[in-house]
């Protein structure tokens with residue numbers, strides 16, 4: 071099997087992709103993540119994922135397989151990315167308290183051999199428990215909010231905030247592994263027939 075260029079600086083994405091047994095080289099994109107107000111939330115998730123893909127492709131025109139992704143959260147038509155500071159993180163988690171939000175993860179994969187790009191969008195629902203101020207502050211002290219869309223990390227102590235999820239756990243972490251397997255198969259990169 072060939073080498074996958076992972077266009078992401080996220081260590082979670084690296085670990086998740088590794089589980090598929092592929093060899094990986096990390097080459098993060100160089101873009102500003104800008105949403106287009108004329109697009110829907112879903113369209114924006116794919117747009118930013120493709121912006122990342124195009125950036126990595128431009129800088130690495132000889133790479134065979136390039137994968138990029140983008141994760142953000144929506145609740146009541148508002149988009150939540152990574153919080154800039156602890157106050158923003160506190161407000162985000164408080165907004166999610168007792169409610170169900172959607173985690174959107176867009177994925178784009180380019181195959182040079184086929185000269186083809188495939189994209190998918192995973193939407194997973196996450197229901198938060200009713201959280202009092204003390205619990206939110208207790209969670210924020212773990213400092214997981216600093217590098218996660220929505221200010222929590224399901225794979226770490228973020229689990230204490232969650233009632234249940236409906237969808238893909240790996241997608242909430244940053245990469246929907248089951249979908250990516252299907253995308254690799256469709257691009258003939260993984261061949262399940264031995």
Ligand SMILES: Cc1cn([C@H]2C[C@H](O)[C@@H](COP(=O)(O)OP(=O)(O)OP(=O)(O)O)O2)c(=O)[nH]c1=O
Pocket residue numbers: 077078079080081082083098099139140141142152173217218219220222223224225228242243244
């Ligand atoms: C909701 C949630 C997000 N996250 C992380 C996954 C992503 O790394 C991050 C979402 O931000 P992204 O902007 O999608 O990704 P990134 O900036 O970390 O990396 P890159 O743009 O280089 O690909 O939030 C978790 O680790 N756990 C969670 O439960």
